Amino acid sequence: MILYEYPFNERIRTYLRLEQLFIRLANLISREQALDHHFAITTLFEIMDVGARADLKSDVLKDLDKQKHAMDAFRGNPAIAEGVLDEVIQQLDQCFQSLSGLSGKAGQSLTENDWLMSIRSRIGIPGGTCEFDLPAYYAWQHRPSSERTSDLVTWSKTLTPLADSIQLLLKLLRDSGAPQKVVASSGQFQQNLPQGRTFQLLRLALDPTLELVPEISGNRLMVSIRMMRQGEDHRLHPCQENASFEVALCS
Known part of the structure; x- marks a missing residue:
């Protein structure tokens, strides 16, 4: 199944973007080629750009605290395993x-590294990191893979608390939704959302053999999904067939 996720607010949208970047960073660091490590540094700067939002850290801290209070409310519930509950609360703490x-925003300590910042100032320029532009960076790419990996791990550790927090918050959010099988009649599906409840994320699981692409839109009142299929002209065209898929609303 192909899993699509649609955020209902800007905060969750930012969390999903950061999660994708952290996953990419970990994959690139684990590799050995200098080119992979170049894109690992590029990803590091992307995370810093996304994390530069002034209220991001406070938003994450508020969400962690909110989740802890929500978990505390489950204490004494016979349907909840106390051991698992304690483990989740400990992770939140x-x-x-x-x-x-x-201190400061995500990756702020890295801005004090003049060598990294010299790369950051050039990396957005097409071909701006050639050896004649940044000879020190070019030399670093020719160091043993183990040395480059060690440097990347050291730099990325400054972002680990943010990565771990977002990973935990998104896991708890995803676990809050129960998937349901639905059908898009003639490629269209709409669902009214219950009043008095705020959803933050929609998850849609689709069989890849259907060769369909969902176009999702939504607000606090309704969610709409239109199934599309890519034609020979590489453009998306509305699907007129009935299509079944799974959808979960997470709050």
Whole structure:
């Protein structure tokens, strides 16, 4: 199944973008080629750009604290395993303490590294990191893979508290939604959302053999999904067939 996710607010949209970047960064660091490590540094700068939003850190801390209070409310519930509950609350506490212990915005300590900042100033220019532009960076790319990996791990550790916090918050959010099988009649599906409840994320699982692409839109009142299929002209065209898929609303 191909899983599509649609955020209902800007905060969750930012979390999903950061999650994608952190996953990419980890994959690139684990590789050995200099080109992979070049794109790892590029990804590091992308995370810093996304994390530069002034209220991001406070938003994450508020969400961690909110989730902890929500978990505390489950204590004494016979349907809840106390051991698992304690483990989740401990994870929330650890993330909160680690993130609150960081000063400034995400990756702010990296801005004090003049060598990295010299790369950052050139990396957005097409071909701007050639050896004649940044000879020190060119030399670094010729160092042993183990040395480059060690540097990348050191730099990325400054972002680990944010990465762990977002990963935990998104896991808890995703676990809050129960998937349901639905059908898009003639490629169209609409669902009214219950009043008095705020959803933050829609998850849609689609069989890849259908060769369909969902176009999702939504607000606090309704969600709409239109199934599309890519034609020979590489453009998306509305699907007129009935299509079944799974959808979960997460709050």
